[in-house]
Amino acid sequence: MLRLHPYEYHRPETVDEAIALLVEHSGDVMPIAGGTDLVPNMKHKLFTPGHLVSLRGIAEMQDIAEDDDGFTIGATASLDRVARDARALRALPSLARACSLVSGPQLRRMGTIGGNVCLDTRCTYYNQTLFWRKALGYCLKKDGTACHVVKGGTRCVAAHSADTATALLPLEAELRIVGPDGERTTPITAFFTSDGVWNRRMEPGELLVSIRVPRPASNTRHSFQKLRARDSIDFPMLNLAVRVDFSEDHLVADLQMVASAMGSYPRRLGKMGVVAAGRWLTAELIDQLAQEAFRQCHPLDNMPIDAEWRRAMVPVLVRRALSEITD
Ligand SMILES: Cc1cc2nc3c(=O)[nH]c(=O)nc-3n(C[C@H](O)[C@H](O)[C@H](O)COP(=O)(O)OP(=O)(O)OC[C@H]3O[C@@H](n4cnc5c(N)ncnc54)[C@H](O)[C@@H]3O)c2cc1C
Ligand code: SF4
Incomplete structure (x- = not known):
């Protein structure tokens, strides 16, 4: 059984009180909201704060x-x-x-x-029990010196x-x-x-x-797509958020695409607006954008799902997002 370490729980009623508690216990304190990520992480001994400041009473x-x-x-x-x-x-x-x-x-x-x-960012070699991580010799993100995703890497890419x-x-x-x-x-x-x-x-x-x-302008459309193993519960294996601004005559005025669950931050893909501006959002343009996204996206082996397969799914998510927008 994974047990929690002993800690003191504080329940302030204002933001000022919460900040004062964070300052008072600096270095040994974390805020907790729903606890749905922090509590499992504490059970895995990824964080062991002596004080938790709950935000739920504010x-x-x-x-x-x-x-x-x-x-x-x-x-x-x-x-x-x-x-x-x-x-x-x-x-x-x-x-x-x-x-x-x-x-x-x-x-x-x-x-x-x-x-x-x-x-917190996630990785196959990090979201594990203390026993598991210790057996591997830990990693750069917590208690170790090496990255197991990028061999010889000096930066965590969870x-x-x-x-x-x-x-x-x-x-x-x-x-x-x-x-x-x-x-x-x-x-x-x-x-x-x-x-x-x-x-x-x-x-x-x-x-x-x-x-x-x-408030989004009336000529703007958004779509959010997620790839995961089980629709009932899982974290993303890929995320894609798309925004298309249309001109009055329904041509694309601008197009933004943000992809995530690959490296450590959600990344805005380049050139999408340049490729799409002034054109109809046709099947041909959607195909071109899907290929451009594939070229720019390189998922890493930081989760237990084949990175090449995740990459192959990038154009699929792009087509789903843009088809939803044209519907
Ligand atoms: C089985 C399982 C499946 C999950 N699937 C997904 C998923 O598909 N997608 C996904 O995005 N997440 C997923 N999660 C993670 C989690 O449930 C969500 O991300 C949730 O929104 C976290 O919110 P929380 O309030 O519970 O955060 P907490 O666990 O309370 O906090 C998370 C972190 O944020 C900090 N924090 C919280 N609130 C604040 C604040 N206001 N200011 C500063 N710091 C703050 C905490 O200190 C902690 O470091 C999953 C978790 C589990 C256990
Ligand atoms: S990306 Fe590397 S350093 Fe970061 S959590 Fe994974 S194994 Fe550890």
Whole structure:
């Protein structure tokens, strides 16, 4: 049986109280929202904080609010709530879909959108018990010096595996982050780094408080696609989020594609807008974009699914996304 280590549990009621606790126990503390990722990781001894600061009692982090310009989604809104929110379903269907495809129903009720954006990266050689990792001699991300995915590699390339973050990139979401030095807003496009050990531009004492999603223009369409082994529960083997802006005469004005679950951050694919701009979204163009995405995507052996097969599925996801948009 995998047991949890002893820790002290704090339940603040305001963001300020939470930050004060994070500062007071600095170096030995982590925030916990739904706990659906952190608790299994603690059982695997990937994190062993002496203090947990629960975010669930903080009222201002729970709301989903709509105004003329868009939505403000509290970081502790559950994935299930966002997935079922009628306003989100109407205006942000790709985000609602991403939320609805995370893990399974029980975990979506506990798991939060903020916890998803802040999700730790994942790898075959990391998301294992202490016994398993010790037998292998650990790895760069935790307690070791070598990477088992890229032999001789000096940088961790564990997979960014958060579905909602991928969907939030083409939506141009902004993250409201609060910490001991005050508050800042950062575009989600600038939030992730390529370092799989800690792939977020967020200091340990900081909290993601809410996510601002601008209302998409009426001539814009979004799609979110996910590849996984079992639709009932699994993490992504590939993620794809696509946004197409149409001109008044229904030609493509711009096209963005974000792919993830390959390396340590969701990556915007290059050239897609240049290839598509000024053209009809025909089967021929969709084929061309699918091939371009295949050329640019190189999944790694960081999960127990054949990387070549995952790569071969990239054009399939592109076709699915763009067909959904043209429907
Ligand atoms: C069997 C299984 C299947 C899963 N499948 C998927 C899947 O398909 N797709 C997917 O994306 N995820 C999946 N998950 C992971 C997880 O359930 C979700 O990512 C969930 O959204 C995490 O949210 P949480 O509130 O439970 O986060 P927690 O577990 O509470 O926290 C996750 C991390 O984020 C930090 N954190 C949480 N909230 C904040 C905040 N507001 N500010 C700063 N840091 C914060 C925590 O310290 C921790 O490091 C799966 C998990 C399991 C166990
Ligand atoms: S990518 Fe390499 S360093 Fe990172 S978790 Fe996997 S094996 Fe460890």
